[in-house]
Amino acid sequence: MSATAQHAPAVPVCHADPFSPAVLEQPEELHHVLRTAGPVVYLSRYDVHALARHQEVHAALVNWQHFESGAGVGLVNFRHEKSWRPPSLLLEADPPRHDAPRRVLQEILAPPALRRLRETWHAAAEETVDRVLSQGTEFDAFTRLACAFPLRVFPDAVGLGPDGRENLLPYGNMAFNSFGPVNDLVKADAHRVAELSAWVSANCAREALTEDGFGARIWAAADRGDLTHEQAPLVVRSLLTAGVDTTVHGLAACLYAFATHPEQWQRLRERPESARVAFDEAVRWQSPVQTFFRTATTDVTIAGTVIPEGTKILMFLGAANRDPAHWTDPDRFDLARDPSGHVGFGMGIHQCVGQHVARLEAEALLTALARRIDRIELTGAPRRHPNNTLRSWESLPVRVHRGA
Template sequence: MPGTAELPVCDIDVFSPAALEDPEELHRVLRGAGPVVYLSRYDVRALARHEEVHAALADWQHFESGSGVGLANFRHEEPWRPPSVLLEADPPRHDAPRRVLRDILAPSALRVLRAAWQRAAEELVEQVLTSGTGEFDAFTELACAFPLKVFPDAVGLGPYGRENLLPYGNVAFNSFGPVNDLVRADAHRVAELSAWVNAQCAREALTDDGFGARIWAAADRGDLTRAQAPLVVRSLLTAGVDTTVHGLAACLYAFATHPEQWQRLRERPELARVAFDEAVRWQSPVQTFFRTATTDVTIAGALVPEGTKILMFLGAANRDPDRWDDPDRFDLTRDPSGHVGFGMGIHQCVGQHVARLEAETLLTALAARVEHIELTATPGRHLNNTLRSWASLPVRVHRTR
């Protein structure tokens, strides 16, 4: 194949259960092999160093998302659902939906939610701390429970069926990888989950005071088409839950394994947002995304032919020792800005401020009531082709009162 001879070749199955369960060694191998590595099993180029990943994410002109952000190439393959008008689109198709969501989810627009979310976080923490012995699954009781309450409320979803959001997200993010056992395990649920999510995106299914209603109002104004509106709502529901859930779980895991950092947060609760970004850098809930070369392009002296899929390892870039000092350590004295856990450039996560607000309110509520967090057993991982996911996070907490 043209352009592969000069590249280092890696024949590791980067989507194997072992690689997904514990990716750090794979990341070290890929970073050490070179700035561009040919993955022979999947016929793709891989980028694992921060410099190249950052640059490719920001360069939508040469590395498009419109051909799919997974292994499947939409130039030749039919996607299993209509492509996302945000994640799987480039300008000009990407511009109007992005502009509408940017305004709806802007930090100034989220300030009205802060007080309600802070109360919800305090109520949840109180409930968890007073309903048992101080031992519980922090993944289920906190990292899942809080986003699945406040975010669907903000979108305008009704109270029923929210248990479908995480399984749907699991299916969606799995689909970005190969058709392996993880994809096949959920194949029987795809139609059911897709139908439920699509139904929630209709105007009549949404309350009149949430993000969803504002998206439909944008369509009424002509800022979006009426065909785009439900797809934009769907993008919120696809990308706005799983990544926050697993980012919060990463925070709680980090504090359970770095007790000195928990004390630092308790002393300075204004570090809650820094803690969330550092946890996203350290654990990278979104591990990988693909792009497709729009033309023959050279990366660090290596030719990437037009039409080639590029697999960017966000998790590897976020622990690149050439970019971060002591990158394997979770550290609240670090400035984590520049991490690529939310992407970069025009496709950078438009809902990242929502996720930060969720994390800030939950972590500050927890820090006010808990002196210490510790693991009581080995946490469980849930394997996904794209996400660094959790299944359980058993902890013991020591309350302040």
Template structure:
């Protein structure tokens, strides 16, 4: 079925709702249908152009000149609509406004900082795994590991106080829901938006943050003139918005992948150095961040379709990460694969600046588990958590055997 798009060219069209609960529960059939329909599919329900094939998604991600982020990476178009909060200086900005904050964060989250954290995070992961296993060999891998570990170590690294950290997850959940349409998922979080936003904004202030940590380093960058004092709290906010939920869901994805691929768990135990490859392969397979939008700054031709200036495109990162044109046996979790080209962290200048932090968190947990656990398997049906942007588990019951 085709529809005439505003430029007079034709594109396959679909009335699928990518944000419906049926699709959020199992998006894979929709992804396959979009990939097979063509390089560009017009989504009539939301009046946007969808990209689901790897090559096209990758090309759009790196082409910030023609597909801007500053008009919003959600369905809302900031050219005409007021955002619900000040736009992110990392995610919702383009050069030159984007450049200085990103340079600061790249340095703050660089190799030297991660080397300082490695031993402490490994010890924290060992302690958490021992604590969980002391209670029994059946547990919820989301509540007990994936959601607990990032909330222990990452806020410490940023330098925010202990009190109130439980607010980070619902705040991030709403922020990622808000990239989609104003549906029931957005309405669910709306009553707490003011409270959660006020709390997060307060944590970004210099006098609240610890004297050492990522937050203090960002404020020090403003003292040097690398960014302005007005930008500093927004850069800290970017860490607190995007640095917790996504890592929680990434760790959940890797634990689910191993629970459903026991041969790969055996391989990890034999080769612990594969922990980071395993995390990236799980991010490819599950794509905790499923989608992002961009806005065309000019007429852009993709295949036979011209996307008009000012129109939104919806990039299905998850569909690209399972595109058989790019990946052999894409639905398999395979530690023999080189997953490094996946777009689960984005690509180009807007690629996730904190991805190495997430890898270190996942590596810490996997290494601690691999030393103690000989097998890991599902102990009941997993329960999904629906979000307009994120692929997540609400519960992940597992059963392990110990050495």
């Protein structure tokens, strides 16, 4: 880290690559370097400014007027380059284009709808856990629980049929990889872009969806004129893209947290009503979504540094969620903490519209586990799945000890 940059002498410069395999595997050291360097850091490798402290990240997330999403939330600038997929009407749009799709989804995913799902999802979680435990007490908690449960209940709720759901995680992996540079991770997915995009597009069509799911309600909103019929499949696609991977890896983070913090698992068993807090604390602690870009709509000054109009700025959500200036003992997973200020779901008008859906999934699965299991322990080293944006998992080998 040097103290000067030729074109911006007052800004600390970092020459590290935040998308390198080593940093994606273990980002904490770089996060510490960036937070320590200053409120704004220049990343020379990508010619972008970066924010890693909670105060600045939060402020940028809520300031959509000056830091737009419509130019893309990745390194690619949609004003100058075209993506391989249509931009998300939720994640990659700003008012007024963003307003109608978000309003429709907020209504569809409102508390009354989730209350109707609660009993069904809790029953499904009980069945999922019983099936896993019936086959032994040692298993991969990532594939058997963190993946299996969301891939059962969420596509059901959207209205997808049973075939092809195994495509959802690879498609999401591809989409989140695309927010970073065109590195080996992106190139490894290139041969599947057409296939996976075609599958997702086909399953967002009205005729592919059941009549009683979230997807059908999105199409009904188009029939009422709340959306256009061209927007409807894109909103369904946004729901699927954002609603699977983040929940899967958030649940995996939760299970990893409890396997490495047994005293917190006992706290959950004693207070099962804290399941949703546990999920939010795991999202803060592990931050399934590590980074997002924004684009400056005008020259913007942050802590004395001018972010030039039209340039990208990289927000390190994972670093903000462990900022010791905002959190006490931030590297500890702690159910006594109030994690509600974390930025793992974003903030402002682009805050994750499906976050309450994810919390309900977590509540159902964790409650079912807490009723049956005294202790969770790792039986081997967990394996990460590298992704340019997600702190994702590949394997989480555990042994569980059954309750009496």
